[in-house]
Amino acid sequence: MTAADTNAPDPAAAFVSPLATRARAALDAAAKDLVALSHAISADPELAYTEVRAAARCADLLERGGLAVERGAYGLPTAFAARVGSHGPHLVVCAEYDALPGVGHACGHNAIAASAVGAGLALAAVAEDAGLRVTVLGTPAEESGGGKVDLIRAGALAGVDFAMMVHPSPFDDFATPGLAIEEWEVVCTGRASHASFAPHLGRNALDGVVAGYTALAMLRQHLAPWQQVHGVITEGGQAPNVVPERAAASYYLRAATHEELEELRRRARACLEGAAVATGTTVDIRTVGHVYDPVRAHPGLVATFAAACEALGRPYTPDPAGSEMGGSTDFGNVSRLVPAIHADMAVHSWPAVNHQPEFAAACITPVGDQTMLEGAAAMALTALAVAADPSIIATGAR
Numbered sequence: 001m002t003a004a005d006t007n008a009p010d011p012a013a014a015f016v017s018p019l020a021t022r023a024r025a026a027l028d029a030a031a032k033d034l035v036a037l038s039h040a041i042s043a044d045p046e047l048a049y050t051e052v053r054a055a056a057r058c059a060d061l062l063e064r065g066g067l068a069v070e071r072g073a074y075g076l077p078t079a080f081a082a083r084v085g086s087h088g089p090h091l092v093v094c095a096e097y098d099a100l101p102g103v104g105h106a107c108g109h110n111a112i113a114a115s116a117v118g119a120g121l122a123l124a125a126v127a128e129d130a131g132l133r134v135t136v137l138g139t140p141a142e143e144s145g146g147g148k149v150d151l152i153r154a155g156a157l158a159g160v161d162f163a164m165m166v167h168p169s170p171f172d173d174f175a176t177p178g179l180a181i182e183e184w185e186v187v188c189t190g191r192a193s194h195a196s197f198a199p200h201l202g203r204n205a206l207d208g209v210v211a212g213y214t215a216l217a218m219l220r221q222h223l224a225p226w227q228q229v230h231g232v233i234t235e236g237g238q239a240p241n242v243v244p245e246r247a248a249a250s251y252y253l254r255a256a257t258h259e260e261l262e263e264l265r266r267r268a269r270a271c272l273e274g275a276a277v278a279t280g281t282t283v284d285i286r287t288v289g290h291v292y293d294p295v296r297a298h299p300g301l302v303a304t305f306a307a308a309c310e311a312l313g314r315p316y317t318p319d320p321a322g323s324e325m326g327g328s329t330d331f332g333n334v335s336r337l338v339p340a341i342h343a344d345m346a347v348h349s350w351p352a353v354n355h356q357p358e359f360a361a362a363c364i365t366p367v368g369d370q371t372m373l374e375g376a377a378a379m380a381l382t383a384l385a386v387a388a389d390p391s392i393i394a395t396g397a398r
């Protein structure tokens with residue numbers, strides 16, 4: 001689906017209203033601080049569930065902007081909720097700020113955080129007059145774990161009417177499909193022995209892991225489009241002269257639907273169990289964190305967001321090759337519960353893509369900073385359009 005496929009009321013009036021002008025002025029006034037926030041988080045990467053400094057940086061700026069900030073919200077030490085507004089539709093803007101092992105902020109979550117804070121500061125200036133309740137929700141652990149699922153289970157979406165977030169990307173895609181994903185920790189257990197003196201008494205756990213990895217690599221040819229499995233070997237033994245008793249791998253399984261994910265689970269499990277039988281080892285497969293749902297983009301929000309970008313002088317720029325992007329997000333689980341948009345916004349980095357070091361750099365260039373600010377502005381304008389015309393989120397199949 002593209003933004004053009006949807007029908008929504010003409011929101012243009014809300015984009016040029018006095019409220020919109022005030023919101024944009026508030027954003028302009030905060031622009032320098034937002035760029036500094038984005039760069040500071042980028043320079044100080046923290047992994048899932050340990051984003052102490054990133055969460056504090058966001059919370060501090062929101063507090064200075066007049067929002068009521070609850071740190072460690074919903075029982076998660078690195079979550080926060082910053083609230084403003086007393087009546088009207090309730091918007092949640094998700095701020096991600098976790099980094100990746102080895103490549104730091106190569107997914108640009110620093111810019112996501114700054115855009116979300118920017119939207120919060122822009123809307124704080126007008127929420128009461130616009131009739132809008134806004135919560136900027138600090139959501140830890142997107143790259144691994146699934147902090148949004150923890151937050152949902154703790155009640156963070158209770159009474160919420162719609163949700164938004166933006167994500168830096170090589171190209172625009174305001175209706176990202178997002179794949180379901182499940183993470184597996186796989187441990188093979190064999191028997192240690194002297195690799196030369198008595199190899200026949202050993203059972204090689206590394207062989208179990210390697211055979212499983214190879215079987216999965218062969219399985220790939222026969223998977224449906226967007227059924228994916230990829231992994232890394234995380235433990236492979238201690239020394240060549242000791243038959244490895246324990247070896248381990250980490251895999252991600254992805255699919256476009258829950259049904260296809262279930263089928264992939266069965267087939268992947270058969271690969272790993274077959275490898276264990278072949279090598280005389282045993283295999284333990286453990287699910288890590290939460291299963292992420294595919295993303296459901298709300299057509300009314302997608303159309304309104306695209307129109308907001310147009311009004312900002314930032315036309316929609318999808319991949320000219322027309323390819324759909326993969327990837328997964330725990331925002332998918334949010335999108336199953338409330339009308340939602342996860343807008344991928346171009347930082348014009350191609351051929352640098354998310355999870356490459358070059359992409360981390362692209363997210364803190366002047367172009368990356370501008371995208372971050374435009375994401376904040378587009379979310380604020382979209383929210384004002386919904387406040388002016390709540391039918392945007394009341395209509396439209398999800």
Ligand SMILES: [Zn+2]
Pocket residue numbers: 107143354355
């Ligand atoms: Zn990522």
Ligand SMILES: [Zn+2]
Pocket residue numbers: 107108109142167
């Ligand atoms: Zn990401």
